[in-house]
Amino acid sequence: MNILIDGQTLHTPEINRGIGTYFKEMIEAMLRNDFVNNFYITIEDEKKLSCFSDFTQNKLIKLRNPSCNPTLLLNRDRALASKRYTNLINIFCKENKINVYWNPNPQMDNTILPLKNKYIKYVATIYDLIPYVMKDIYFSTWPESIQKVYLEKIEILKEYDHIFPISKSTQEDTIDIMDISESKQTVTFCGVNKKFKPYPFPQIVTDESYILYLGGFDPRKNMFQSIDAFALFMKEYNSERIPYKLYLVCTLGAEAKDKLITYAKKKKIEKDLVLTGFLREKELLKVYQKAKCFFFPSLYEGFGLPVLEALSSGLSVACADNSSxxxxxxxxxxxxNANDIDAMALSLEKALKDGTCLESRLKRHTYASSYTWEKPAKILLKKILSLEEKKVIYKKKKIAWVSPLPPQRSGISNYSKVLILGMKDDLKIDIYYDTVIPEQELIEKFEIFSLDTLAENFNHYDEVIYHLGNNSEFHTNIYKYAWNYPSTVVIHDWNMHPFMQHSFLNSGESVYYDDAMKIYGEEGRRELNLTKKRGYSNIEKFPMSDAIAKKSKRVIVHHQWVREQLITKSNVEVIPHFSYIDGNIEKDNIKNFRNKYILSKNDFLISIFGDINKNKLPETIIDASKILLDKGYPVKVIFAGKIQDDTRYLFDSLKKTNYESKIIATDYLNDSEYFSCMFESDLIINLRNPSMGEASGTLLQAFYAKKAVIIGDLNQYKEFPDEIVVGKIRYDGTEVKQLSQIIQHFLENSNLKKIIEDNAKRYSDRILGLHTITRRYIKGISDI
Amino acid sequence: MVNTTKLIIVTPWFGEFAGGAEVLAKSLAIEFNHRGIETLVFTTCCKSPYADWWHNDYEEGEYEVYGLQTFRFSVNNTKALYDDALDGFIHHKDKMTKERYENFFLAGINSDNLVQGLSQYIDNGYEVIAMPYYQGLTHSVVNAYPHKVSITPCFHDEEPFYWKPVETMLKNAKYIFYNAEEEKELTIKNYGKIIGKKLIESTVTGVGIERITLQKTTTSRLSVGNDYFIYMGRKEEGKNVHLLIQWFLSYIQKQDNELKLIFIGGGNASLIPSHKKFIDYGYVSESDKQYLLKNAKGLINLSENESFSIVLMEAWLSKIPIIVHGDCAVTKGHAIRANGGLFPQNKEEFILCLDYLLNNKDDAYSMGINGFNYVTDNYTHDMVLEKYLRVLEVK
Structure with missing residues (x-):
């Protein structure tokens, strides 16, 4: 699905305020929790995205236009600006086949709310309706033009397909005031940043005892009454005469500051009032941690994030009983009651009496930290996806599965076996083999046919699924059938040129090669002529997967990056490679493995899996390992895979050196040794440069095995969230230095290891789990 | 949970001496107690490293020192063994034996009574942290209770660091707390492959330092203007004070200005030459110290033997730049990470550094501010203690 995020907020001051926090955190969390959908964002200038993580910046598809900046448009006539912006969104939606448009900031005066068109779904987040709820203070005091804009926006929002209020209280307001039915709404709460945590010791050490209020110089924040309440508390309720201070944390202009000080003087508490002004994040966290209690007498809130931050910091809270x-x-x-000074002072007394013992601080923190950004982001995404979901009438489809299968040895062969076993109850799957008859288990569970018979059976199937990879022995005939009998192809390697060259170029079937080059137009024809003269081709420039992708009815790839590279995209669907390991490893096998490779429990085991060829950068890994060993780090590095001819010299050069017993290549490992090595590893390195756009099965197995991994910061690997890997290596000539530093940092931080392993496993189970992936295959087939 | 943790700090001398490890022991004990974590101090009856290590200056028993519950234990009578080991170390290096290496530590300042006294606390809710590695008491405590006592070793790159008893102690230690990144690097380099994961995963905690808030530091009885650099700490050759004097003399011979070098702190006053450009104030009050630091052009500390260097942090809290020896990994590391000072490796560079700070006031000011931010961002008591606590409780 293609989702368009309105990026106007990035161009407004709100990006540094509460709305901006919501905007950034929700997008980050949503993208972290999705692998297959396309997220577009409107933007004037890409630099504005620097507030996002590298992962999110990379994953967002940028739709650039100067009119995406509302400040530029709103310099002119508002109605015209609105019209132009609506047109722009319509064009974006049409050009990019957008399914759902999400406006995360529809109500601010400095943004434009586009009118809904009938072709796609429109959704928006609503923070509050305070201007209307507190009409006397806000709406009624505004100029007529601003009132008009506000009301117009409400009317536009009513037409939207779904609304996301940030609290139940705001939802009630949208029902009452906007007359939007509950069924058209889903509440998505705010989350609290993990940085807010309690002071870690039983007793709080601080220079002075203070009550904390995070506000703003806005009538709604009730600042003058907070001073009244504090003054009354100090006079009437502070029986122990503790010299409390009232810390008001907010940015204040000179006039506002004067007013507050004058008022405090009038109440005779000017010496107890501390106006902190703006605080840096580090200062703010400290001020939260060391406060005696948190005071929040706001007259109305859309959510009230400061209260959650205070609870997450472990503070006892005295707050108003209104709104959210x-x-x-x-x-x-x-x-x-925020209008009852006496009640406010009394609540302050109670909150202070709650005390600051560590147990109660931790209890509050535990409660508040259950408000993560992941939860509302998942709710939002689920709802967005459901708006476009088609109801499918279930019928068991008949499928031909054309792929290498065990006993043939390849990643695709193993992949196919696991998938068809996972889908066999939901689909009628027939297996077509080329030269090698599949293993007994598959023969027992499926009907098996020779590939020669596919042509005559082709029309009996709802879908034929061809698997294409770079191994000529396994895929040559499959490619020919996929070309001549188009249906669905699964492109495992985006760059198929090595395969095409090897399988067809100098054979009697060069027509397949020639036809595949035609898609590249004149340039392709020139290259073809040159290739025929030279006998080889420019492999990196012409990936050669475009022709078969275009010819096929449906294309499955494992990464968004691959989809983006293909010339024809409309028939391409992303279904990630699953993360799964079949079977368990016996303790004895692990013990044998450890003995065989002399692994001490005091050593860190770093492993690299798969065939050891140059594009896995073994030289880089060996050089980085040497640096660590020279520094005294107790590491053992195992290359668990077959050594290819072009890398054998690297391991030969280690012989009779100090590194010989510390950097080992095992050559081919059986399954038991392979998985023993994986499960025993402290760290796994998975680098590839250049990459053929393939999904790395070993990488996904490592996630499943709950392992910390270092990957490359390249192409499809960028799609894995930063949180689930130890680091991503940039291929810029400094790989050895980066790798040794990342490993060193990782080894020294055992907490980091635990966090990354947990994140990797969670991601593996939730986003890339076998069940999730088989469901996607089945759904795709059912949709045909 | 946090509130069940109780600590015992083991250190050979407590109360009358202020070397680096003792200041750290004192700071940990006071600040943990202050934060509600019961912390006891176990020490010997010997009053300082300058006293007789095999003589009890105090009666054995319970004391209150700096408001802390402190238990003093009688020292062992092993002087002859220690003298033999020391003699071997100094005069007959080729004749050092396994016993002599061991006696260098174990027969030094040590207390069997203290080791015995710990037995009722170990396994009874107390975490024990011993320091520093150079003294036998730490070895005895760690080896007597394998994998139950943690250490803050305060390692330096010096001969005894490489001896076998250190390896044994590291093997037996529960957790290791380093004062600086460079100390950890040194330890990994020499013991990483022998000790393994524990050594690598150990934490660099640093030392907590906060400025004592005084009413005023704008005036002092010591009115010396502000044309001076300052050295703070013990005047010892081990701290390269003689080198500092040599290099500074070279500077004043070349430059005709009013710049002076002021010394504050104890140690050997005879190291300071009688020269109008060298002023030794000896021990000064906290307010005089802060006054002198605040008005100095910078602090100079050319010691090559530091495992943390509290004086650098104190200088930075006064927002002045520092000059340290380019061959001292720890102080140079601080200067680089903080971008708070210069690190000459020889006399010529030292002279250039003084000139640079005198002639580039904006840069000197920025270095002071950078240093201030470095200390407040990394070495508040809360931050340092939390690192200790996270290891002791979470693991």
Whole structure:
């Protein structure tokens, strides 16, 4: 599905405020939790995306246009700006086949809300309706032109397909005021940043005892009454005469500051009032941690994130009982009527009496930290996806599966076996083999046919699924059938040129090669002529997967990056390679493996899996390992795979050196040794440069095995979130230095190891799990 | 959970001496107690490294030192063995034996009573941290209770660091806390492959340092203007004070200006030449110290034997730049990470550094500010103690 995110917020001051936090955190979390959908964003200038992580910047597809910046458009007539922006969004949607448009910031005056078109779904996030709820303070005091814009936006939003209020309280307002039915709404709460955590010691060490209020100089924040309440508390309720201070944390202009100080003087608490002004994040976290309690007398909130931050910092809370605050703080706050000074002072007393013992701080923190950004992001995404979901009438489809299978030895062969076993109850699958009859288990569970018979049976199937890879022995005949009897192809390697050259170029069937080059036009024809003269071709420039992709009815690739490279994209679907290991490893096998390779429990085991050829960068890995060994790090590096001729010299050169017993190549390993090595590894390195656009099966197995991995910062590998890997190596000539530094940092931080292993496993199970992937295959087949 | 952890800090001298390891022991014990984590101090009856290590200056028993519950234990009577080991170390290196290496540590300042006294606390909810590695007491405590006592070794690149008893102690230690990245690098380089994962995964905690808030530091009885650099700490050859004097003399011979070098702290006053450009104030009050630091052009510390260097941090808290020896990995590492000072390797570079700081006031000021941010961002008591706690509780 193609989802368009409105990026206007990036061009407004709101990007550094609460709305900006929501905007950034939700996008980050949504992209972290998805592998297959396309996320587009409107943007004037790519530099504006620097507030996102590298992973998110890479994953977002940028739709650039100067009019994406609302400040430029709103310099002119508002109605005209609105019209132009609506047109722009319509063009973006049409050109990119957008399914759903999401506006995460529809209500601010400095953004434009496009009108809905009938072709796609429109959704928006609503933070609050405070201007309307507190009409006397806001709406009624605005100029008529601003009122008009606000009301127009409400009317436009009513037409949208779905609304996401950020609290139940806001949802109630949208029902009452906007008259939007509950069924058209889904609440997506805010999350709290993990940086907010309690002071870690039983007793808080601080220079002074203070009550904390994070506000803003806005009538809604009720600052003057907070001073009244504090003054009353100090006079009437502070029986122990503790010299509390009231810390008001917010950016204040000179006039606002004067007003507050004057007011405090009037209340005779000017010496106790501390106006901190703007605080850097580090200072803010410290101020939260060391406060005696948190005070929040706001008159109305859309959510009330400061309350959650305070609870996450372990503070006891005294807060107003209005709007969303009770649903956010639940039983972890002392509530008061924000217009009742006496009640406010009394609640302060209760909150302070709650004390600051570590146990209660941790209890509050545990509650607040359950508000992660992952939860609302998943809810939002699920709802967005469901808006476009078609209802499928289930009928068991008949499929021909054309792929190498065990006992043939290849990654695709293993992949196919696991998949068809996972889908056999939902589909009627017939296996077509080329030269080698599949293993007994498959013969028992499926009907088996020779590839020669496919032509005559072709029309009996709902879909024929051909698997294409770079191994000429396994895929030559499959390619020919895929070309002559088009249906679905699974392109495992985006760059098929080595295969095409080897299989067809100088054979009697060079027509397949010639036809595949035609898609590259005049350039392709020139290259073809040159190739015929030279006997070889420019492999990197012409990947040769485009022709078969275009000819096929449906194309499956494992990565977004591959989809983006293909000339024809409309028939291409991304179904990631699953993350799965079949079977368990016996303890004895592990013990044998450890003995065979003399692994000490005091050593860190670093492994590299698969055939050891030059594009896996063994030289880089060996050089980085040498640096670590020279520095005294107890590492053992195992290359678990077959040594290819072009890399054998690297291992020969280690013989009779100090590194010989520390850097080992095993050559071919049986399954038991292979998986023993994987499960025993502390760290796995998976580098490839150049890459053929392939999905790395060993990488996905490593995630499944809950292993920390270092990968390359290249092409399809960029699609894995940063949180699930130890690091991504840039291929810029500094690989050895980067790799040794990343490994060193990783080895020294055992906590990091645990975090990454957990993240990798969670991602593997949730996003790349076998069940999820087989469902996607089945759904794709059922949709045909 | 956090509130069940109780600590014992083991250190050979406590109360009358302020060397690096003792300052750290004191700071850990006071600050942990302050934060509600019960911390006891186990030490000997010997009052300082300058006293007789085999003589009890105090009665054995319970004391209150700096407000801390402190237990003093009688020292062992092993002087002859130690003298023999020391003699071997100094005069007969080729005749050093396994016993002599061991006695160099174990027969030095040590207390069997203290080791015995710990037995009722170990396995009874107490985490024990011993320091520093150079003294036998630490070895005895760690080896008596294998994998139950942690150490803050304060390693330096010096001969005893490479001896077999250190390897034994590292093997037996529960956790290791390093004061600086460079100390950890040194330890990994020499013991990484022998000790393995434990050594690599150990934490660099640093030493907590916060400025003592005083009413005023704008005036002092010591009115010396501000044309001076300052050296703070013990005046010892081991701290390269003689080198500092040599290099500074070279500078003043070349430059005709009012620049002076002020010394504060104890140690051997006779190292300081009688020259109007060298002023030794000896021990000064906290407020005088802060006054002198604040008004200095910078702090100079050419010691090559540092495992952390609190004085650098104190200088940076006063927002002044520092000059350290380019061959001292630890202080140079601080200077680079903080971007808070210069690190000459020889006399010529030293002279250039002084000139640079005097002639580039904006840069000197920025280095001071960078240093201040470095200390407050990394070495507050809260940050350092949390690192200790995270290891002791989470693992």
């Amino acid at each position: 605050l009770p649903e956010v703080a639940q039983e972890f706050a002392h509530y008061f």
